Amino acid sequence: MKMNIRHHLNDALLMSYAAGSLPEAFGLVVAAHVSLCDDCRARLESFEALGGALVEAEPGAEMGEAALAQVMARLDGTGESQPARAPRKAGILPAPVATYVGGDLDSVKWKPIGMGVRQAILPTSRRATARLLYIPAGQAVPDHGHRGTELTLVLHGAFRDATDRFGPGDLEIADEDLQHTPVAEDGADCICLAATDAPLRFAGLVPRLLQPLFRI
Amino acid sequence: MLLEPHTSQFADGRRLLRPYVAQAKGIAVASKGIVALSQEQETDWSALMLAVRDGRDRAAFALLFRHFAPRVKSYLMKSGASAAQAEECAQDVMTTLWQKAGMFDPARASVSTWIFTIARNRMIDMVRRDRRPDPEPAPWDRDAEPDQAEVYAAAEESRALTAALADLPEKQRSLIQRAFYGDLSHSEIALETGLPLGTIKSRIRLALDRLRARLSES
Numbered sequence: 001m002k003m004n005i006r007h008h009l010n011d012a013l014l015m016s017y018a019a020g021s022l023p024e025a026f027g028l029v030v031a032a033h034v035s036l037c038d039d040c041r042a043r044l045e046s047f048e049a050l051g052g053a054l055v056e057a058e059p060g061a062e063m064g065e066a067a068l069a070q071v072m073a074r075l076d077g078t079g080e081s082q083p084a085r086a087p088r089k090a091g092i093l094p095a096p097v098a099t100y101v102g103g104d105l106d107s108v109k110w111k112p113i114g115m116g117v118r119q120a121i122l123p124t125s126r127r128a129t130a131r132l133l134y135i136p137a138g139q140a141v142p143d144h145g146h147r148g149t150e151l152t153l154v155l156h157g158a159f160r161d162a163t164d165r166f167g168p169g170d171l172e173i174a175d176e177d178l179q180h181t182p183v184a185e186d187g188a189d190c191i192c193l194a195a196t197d198a199p200l201r202f203a204g205l206v207p208r209l210l211q212p213l214f215r216i
Numbered sequence: 217m218l219l220e221p222h223t224s225q226f227a228d229g230r231r232l233l234r235p236y237v238a239q240a241k242g243i244a245v246a247s248k249g250i251v252a253l254s255q256e257q258e259t260d261w262s263a264l265m266l267a268v269r270d271g272r273d274r275a276a277f278a279l280l281f282r283h284f285a286p287r288v289k290s291y292l293m294k295s296g297a298s299a300a301q302a303e304e305c306a307q308d309v310m311t312t313l314w315q316k317a318g319m320f321d322p323a324r325a326s327v328s329t330w331i332f333t334i335a336r337n338r339m340i341d342m343v344r345r346d347r348r349p350d351p352e353p354a355p356w357d358r359d360a361e362p363d364q365a366e367v368y369a370a371a372e373e374s375r376a377l378t379a380a381l382a383d384l385p386e387k388q389r390s391l392i393q394r395a396f397y398g399d400l401s402h403s404e405i406a407l408e409t410g411l412p413l414g415t416i417k418s419r420i421r422l423a424l425d426r427l428r429a430r431l432s433e434s
């Protein structure tokens with residue numbers, strides 16, 4: 001399926017992902033978007049080429065005297081390893097997301113978080129949190145701001161907020177300055193992959209009380 | 217000159233490669249014209265890597281090791297590994313190069329880029345103690361035989377990038393380097409240099425723009 005993607009990864013995210021410094025949860029959103037977006041895949045490859053050029057330009061640190069001999073000796077015992085089977089997408093879930101879910105959308109263990117909205121936290125390192133969000137058509141996600149960065153990738157349906165419309169494959173990058181109320185478009189339920197590096201900050205009282213409970 | 221060969225950088229490799237080319241049967245590709253780069257008198261790391269991939273050529277591996285292992289080691293140390301960790305890890309990375317040689321595709325990446333991605337993944341395990349989910353492989357990754365023109369274009373791009381990087385003013389190059397693989401976030405760079413965060417971000421953007429401009433000239 002060819003997607004008409006209008007909202008892409010920025011240089012900072014692609015560079016950090018290429019460099020390997022993003023927390024796992026953000027890396028998952030980047031990997032999922034790149035799986036859907038040929039433009040960002042090409043930009044990612046050029047940042048990796050930049051990494052290669054930087055390594056090439058390194059002055060080099062001297063290796064131990066016996067290093068080459070040790071490695072050469074090790075080669076005798078090591079054949080050629082077969083590449084692991086590449087993960088495949090499962091329905092609307094891009095391959096990296098399907099890997100974390102362990103299957104397609106039917107395998108997601110949703111938990112209701114109020115107003116028909118459901119979420120499933122994915123198992124990543126605790127430096128940041130990744131979750132799938134299910135927002136019924138026409139429903140708003142409670143008004144919230146962010147202490148850190150929030151990435152939201154649309155996998156199905158679409159949502160709108162004060163900034164724009166986000167459809168399948170689109171990525172919204174929200175920082176602490178954005179206080180927004182995403183609303184799922186009428187017609188189709190909206191399913192997103194979101195990552196946050198700090199708890200969301202809800203404007204209303206009740207959601208804030210529930211935050212620790214739901215890890216949102 | 218943008219594409220002037222970096223003679224000092226490649227001097228050793230060239231000296232080593234000449235007798236090697238004379239004896240090697242491993243570089244079968246030479247006869248097909250891939251080694252066009254040798255006109256520029258630079259070591260053709262791709263050809264050596266193909267000799268490892270297709271001929272399990274140990275002499276070619278040794279040349280790759282001498283060039284890349286020390287570079288991988290200093291990359292790892294700049295990313296926060298201790299000297300001992302970096303030494304061990306650089307050896308692992310080079311062993312992986314031998315084991316996964318079958319996955320090397322000169323149409324997609326230069327040897328330095330491929331080695332960088334292997335080293336980066338080990339660094340994430342070892343230094344960051346985190347994981348990095350990979351994208352789904354592109355459909356064209358499964359193509360069996362790369363086009364010779366693509367192989368040549370990829371090598372050209374890689375050389376142009378190395379040249380453009382070398383051509384950047386030292387301050388810009390070091391900023392890209394630190395933003396790219398120092399263990400420093402932008403805010404930590406700001407702390408160290410005393411420059412406000414907004415300035416750092418715009419300077420990194422400027423450095424990247426300049427790099428792009430250099431590349432489009434070439």
